[in-house]
Amino acid sequence: MSLNTFGHLFRVTTWGESHGPAIGCTVDGCPPGVRLSEADIQPWLDRRKPGTSKFTTQRQEADEVRILSGVFEGQTTGTPIQLMIENTDQRSKDYGDIAQSFRPGHADITYYQKYGLRDHRGGGRSSARETASRVAAGGVARQVLAMLVPGLKITGYMVQMGAMEIDRSRFDAGEIERNPFWCPDAQAATDWASYLDELRLSHNSVGAVIEVVAEGVPAGLGAPLYGKLDSDLASAMMSINAVKGVEIGEGMAAAALTGVENADEIRMGPDGPEFLSNHAGGILGGISTGQPVVCRFAVKPTSSILTPRRTITRAGDQVDLITKGRHDPCVGIRAVPVGEAMMACVLLDHLLLDRGQTGGARGRIG
Amino acid sequence: MSLNTFGHLFRVTTWGESHGPAIGCTVDGCPPGVRLSEADIQPWLDRRKPGTSKFTTQRQEADEVRILSGVFEGQTTGTPIQLMIENTDQRSKDYGDIAQSFRPGHADITYYQKYGLRDHRGGGRSSARETASRVAAGGVARQVLAMLVPGLKITGYMVQMGAMEIDRSRFDAGEIERNPFWCPDAQAATDWASYLDELRLSHNSVGAVIEVVAEGVPAGLGAPLYGKLDSDLASAMMSINAVKGVEIGEGMAAAALTGVENADEIRMGPDGPEFLSNHAGGILGGISTGQPVVCRFAVKPTSSILTPRRTITRAGDQVDLITKGRHDPCVGIRAVPVGEAMMACVLLDHLLLDRGQTGGARGRIG
Amino acid sequence: MSLNTFGHLFRVTTWGESHGPAIGCTVDGCPPGVRLSEADIQPWLDRRKPGTSKFTTQRQEADEVRILSGVFEGQTTGTPIQLMIENTDQRSKDYGDIAQSFRPGHADITYYQKYGLRDHRGGGRSSARETASRVAAGGVARQVLAMLVPGLKITGYMVQMGAMEIDRSRFDAGEIERNPFWCPDAQAATDWASYLDELRLSHNSVGAVIEVVAEGVPAGLGAPLYGKLDSDLASAMMSINAVKGVEIGEGMAAAALTGVENADEIRMGPDGPEFLSNHAGGILGGISTGQPVVCRFAVKPTSSILTPRRTITRAGDQVDLITKGRHDPCVGIRAVPVGEAMMACVLLDHLLLDRGQTGGARGRIG
């Protein structure tokens, strides 16, 4: 992963800031001959779009994607696909008064320390707005995956808001699209709504945990070390703004397991090997097992809040700062479609990598 | 991170398997004029070496590193440094009887599915033995860091074995080198010893959490997105065998915090900005803050255990398998020096990257 | 160099086709704090612009560049700079009749064979139009170079058109901007004009050799092997459409020299080492010597000509093909600013790389 590019063969380079004229990305290395139009990408962007419920920022963005290159007569040509999304509601004035101060918990101070300047308007490059480009790229990846691995399905959802986790016994995939939290537990969604209302009124914000699952991933994607599927997933998810932890399968909880508990035992099923559990999260030794790939990541609470916090100015003065503007009380909510998009990009990249190295040949069992 | 190379400017390519004649790595992009000899690297390898206590594998390896290139008259020349470690105690016969079966929880099956073959001797490329190369590369990185950032200090230790966490109120850095677990809590170390003895006798193994802290990291290393310092740390740690989760600062626990709690407030100190807390783990918006960089990762329990587990053979037969051989009951123990090495490599890489892009210029505060 | 990205630290990713809505590029890794506006880039684009003389394509393009990101308050921020140039005169209908045939000497057939489809409109991605993105990126690189290495100067010019070479004894840098061929030999320019008029009337085209010289390049840029300055220059120049050969210093003629002739002898001058000749073209062992860096490349004749050539259609039918449309009779002319731009990008990239690895420290002589 170089400064703003990720992927080995399916490579995405993103550009743009919160308050510039537009944001976007270049998708390079896309297989040719894949059906693609704006209409294939827009639905994914609409899911991430701000302003769709009272629980996300009230910034109004159409988030309309335009394909500027790489597609001809409705098909990808194999050359770079440029996706552009214009910023239509940037309202720079909102941010004028924080131009001289560093918001605690925000990247303001590190940007300034590194670059000697910063674009204070909405966080500039560090704005969650950038994630729209990822979702657009993910839309392209999904379109390719749909052609190459028809059964592959990626689903993201929130499993924790603040200290409140979902009850896995109530897990209902059908619920995910029915509440503003992408929550698979209807009861939790109700509880979260009350909790978040309260937080907003008290000028606070909160973190979240998102889980992204990919079903139908063929066995054999990844590499033993370094170029591991999980290493690339960790990098991809951690590259999203505000993410502080990434887990595969049991994740951090794997530490508390014994070898007897953790071993996913194997039996022969009608179509090949079957695992009796999935502690591994679908990845063993960096390579997919054919089971669902399970990845979780934690998003910290939005640092821009209306509660005053102690900080300093560029001149070194000590001040108390309130961050006005339009912010997500739980930015983790909108991270769900972003996590899905990153999963799609990483899986497609590894699919192409594997096809390149091995030709997709597979060891036979049984 | 390509298949077996990591880093942008300070690039490490590792090679070698558990039971081949040798393992090693090429360190490319090392600054010239740095004092370096085998004696500078060997101590770090000795810390990771197997067979040093009853809690690690009884395989006997001298783990003697040889520098084959890139050093002339005691100084790095700026050209590739080749580090080689011969395997001296590989005993292939130990593994003969598992050549046809797939160990549950192990990468055997995914290797075979991907590559159509596997090196069953000690796990081949997936053996923890590979981590010696990382430690050797880390030794080089530390030598460069000592020259470029004299105050920088990297310390790794175990904070959890199985379900048993250390008590942070008893944290004593001086304890870390005094017990076989790199444990900063003397009481926990005693408890873990009993627990691990019991586990070994019951033919079981267990996971662990390692924490690696880097103090004295200058502010300004990293990039806002994608090339984030934390993204590269996540990738680096997840690239180690058996790692299932990576956290920066509060990590997964960040989800449970509110924005008010999570904001690391800032005051002016005598030497510049000072943060009143470090929930961020020393990284904001992908860029180091100047505070300690705090990274944790979870290592799953060793999958090779003497308790029979259900699995299948290459022919598709269902069998019960016991994994004989010499294994670590808690492979997380030896991951401590490995995590330190990866931290050293990533920090140096970002130091060089930052010097390349910005020339090391910094925004002034106050 | 990946599919559409070049550079190590100063990385340029281009996108766009001849007849899409726009073309452009993302410049990643640019140092922060560099003054930059459209007005700094536009003059370079104006030099490459089509339609400025009767010797280039009559396509009318304003080639107006827009900076969409990475610049704030007139300075680069260190984040990706997106440069976009709208296509305003694409006239797709011109190309309708060649959609089914493959133009001899053109990439039509290889595109189709590789991707299973092609964008026949103006060559799609293979159009010389793409080089506008390179020139825009080069404009950014020049702006950074002007700040970091004020004395550095890059000059490109044509030294050969068809079989007609310039007479080096008449070399006058002042002539370069005075004729439509960037020719430093006024007499040759006159001869070329007559020759090219004749060629156009006879429905033919011709090749050219361009030389690009960079003066004021500091010693020490590059690497001994692989990451050689000349290796990256070769790759950069060969990546331009229609280029078939690249030379450094004596180039292919080095083969005919003896070691006695080729050795650039060294004496001490007032400011350090001075070479008595520059057969090396400013690069020894992949690293700049401090002398002018001299690079030449050959551009083949435009393949789109009005003289009928034998070819086949997609259906396999044998036909005679005339390529209507608006084409450059000597596309090498417009390659001059492109070669300069690539030189600027490669030099800046190596300047940053060197600063990253060595900190810009230099061995002292005398």
Added chain:
Amino acid sequence: MSLNTFGHLFRVTTWGESHGPAIGCTVDGCPPGVRLSEADIQPWLDRRKPGTSKFTTQRQEADEVRILSGVFEGQTTGTPIQLMIENTDQRSKDYGDIAQSFRPGHADITYYQKYGLRDHRGGGRSSARETASRVAAGGVARQVLAMLVPGLKITGYMVQMGAMEIDRSRFDAGEIERNPFWCPDAQAATDWASYLDELRLSHNSVGAVIEVVAEGVPAGLGAPLYGKLDSDLASAMMSINAVKGVEIGEGMAAAALTGVENADEIRMGPDGPEFLSNHAGGILGGISTGQPVVCRFAVKPTSSILTPRRTITRAGDQVDLITKGRHDPCVGIRAVPVGEAMMACVLLDHLLLDRGQTGGARGRIG
């Protein structure tokens, strides 16, 4: 191409100096299941080996390659292949007297200027000795190519020594292995032998042009721009020590052709499209046409000669220098197997890249 790694998917990282204990390389990304042993690689090394005729350096090196990893039971495993060649005849004393002076035409001075030090023993990293690693890697690539594209054949030969070119009308591939110059023209080989004898006696050296042709390359390898097959070939060949120019097909001579002459006309043959000429050298728009890929490169004369040349010392003193030691009077001779090896590596890399992106699907004609 990073500092010492080349290739996208089939990646080679080389290490080692002329006078260290060993040299070698890591081949990463090799497809699994390819038959490979030292015996498959050694013959290629034997062709490059010094001391095989009076026309190459008298250094005696067995150049025995050892495979240290990545191969199990005679097959590649898909993990990194480490190839090591021990240096057995390094005789450092030969070089002692030039440790303080910079050889004109040699990389001594640029190394020192960049790194602040240099390994003067035999040129250190810049020695032609490094090319043995390339030949070893090429041996692996050939083994894979033999499996994936059985008809592919790579042939290198010298076409020019000093000012003396071969007569193409006398071209006889059978001659190539019959003379010490890899010369396909028996008469030229005789002439060159006399000429080179004379040069050696007069303490001089001379340059050469090598041509490498790959027959049986499938159409469709490469990419339109940047990741062009010819761009990567240019970079690969220019990355070899002493190379000053690279040409594809007509190369620099393309400048002198008209569009009518240069167009390779196309007809339908029994097996698909057939070109009536190959000015393009098998590559159109960066992508292979299915015709022979033709690449030439010029090697400058060896800079280490026994004729005194004017130079300076590290202290800045002006001296006359004779380079004693064992050197090739025409280092271009041994570049023939090196050029072949680079061609093999680049073609395999692009084969894997293409398989990754397109799955090897091809547009049908006729």
